[in-house]
Amino acid sequence: MAGAGLTAAVATTLVLGGARSGAAADSKQASVSVELPASANDRIYGGPGTAGRPIVVIDAGHGGTDPGAVSVSGQVSEKQLTLALATELRDLLVKRGRVRVAMTRADDRYLSLEDRAAVARRLNAGLFVSLHMDSAPNPLARGATVYSLSDVASDEEAARTAAAENRGSSAGADDGSARAMLSDLAMRDQMDDSASFATRLVGKSAGRFELRPEPHRFAAFHVLRRAATPAVLFEAGYISNADDEVLLRDPEHRKAVALALAQAIEADVATHARR
Numbered sequence: 001m002a003g004a005g006l007t008a009a010v011a012t013t014l015v016l017g018g019a020r021s022g023a024a025a026d027s028k029q030a031s032v033s034v035e036l037p038a039s040a041n042d043r044i045y046g047g048p049g050t051a052g053r054p055i056v057v058i059d060a061g062h063g064g065t066d067p068g069a070v071s072v073s074g075q076v077s078e079k080q081l082t083l084a085l086a087t088e089l090r091d092l093l094v095k096r097g098r099v100r101v102a103m104t105r106a107d108d109r110y111l112s113l114e115d116r117a118a119v120a121r122r123l124n125a126g127l128f129v130s131l132h133m134d135s136a137p138n139p140l141a142r143g144a145t146v147y148s149l150s151d152v153a154s155d156e157e158a159a160r161t162a163a164a165e166n167r168g169s170s171a172g173a174d175d176g177s178a179r180a181m182l183s184d185l186a187m188r189d190q191m192d193d194s195a196s197f198a199t200r201l202v203g204k205s206a207g208r209f210e211l212r213p214e215p216h217r218f219a220a221f222h223v224l225r226r227a228a229t230p231a232v233l234f235e236a237g238y239i240s241n242a243d244d245e246v247l248l249r250d251p252e253h254r255k256a257v258a259l260a261l262a263q264a265i266e267a268d269v270a271t272h273a274r275r
């Protein structure tokens with residue numbers, strides 16, 4: 001399985017030599033492992049002349065000790081494909097120069113859902129896009145889905161997806177405190193804006209790659225709620241489906257997906273110049 005990895009494994013821990021005060025040189029073996037602060041990644045990517053442009057946070061789902069779903073071939077895991085797509089989308093957006101970009105992770109590291117959402121809040125982002133690869137018991141299920149935030153799931157499957165993604169990274173987000181962050185009015189605005197971005201993304205995707213029937217769905221995703229800005233969770237296709245797996249591992253296919261995402265992001269940001 002590991003042989004087919006897309007990305008080099010990057011250690012999520014730093015090994016520090018002789019940590020304690022005045023440790024003698026011969027105590028080198030007593031090195032300690034320290035978790036990197038997960039929130040380390042507030043780097044903003046932007047081409048020349050983009051200062052002051054809205055910031056879009058791209059969230060590559062899963063990572064580190066949380067691989068997400070494993071593909072039907074067993075050769076690739078969700079965390080690898082989300083990072084590949086996120087990196088390609090970042091590069092495309094930076095090249096096109098209409099927005100600035102941040103990534104919750106740019107390597108293979110574990111982040112809690114709260115860590116991810118906190119990046120959007122700290123940077124006062126205008127948009128938060130969480131990228132995932134779907135998986136289902138039905139091997140024939142395929143196509144992309146866009147989820148936006150709602151208190152009530154649009155359907156049973158959406159509720160199941162949200163439950164799975166909410167479990168994916170140990171949350172640390174409890175709904176009570178999340179609710180208290182935004183007034184009901186602001187929360188409704190966040191949901192409305194998220195839904196309109198989702199509609200736009202479906203529009204840009206249609207005809208370019210396969211979408212599921214009723215591709216825009218709703219559910220209560222912790223990571224979207226906590227982002228406190230318009231946010232969607234995009235499932236790019238099913239890695240539990242053999243055809244979708246081949247497509248999602250193909251950089252040419254991902255290029256089409258990234259272009260749809262980029263165009264939807266730019267159009268959305270342009271209509272919300274205030275952000």
Ligand code: ZN
Nearest residue numbers: 061068132133
């Ligand atoms: Zn996922």
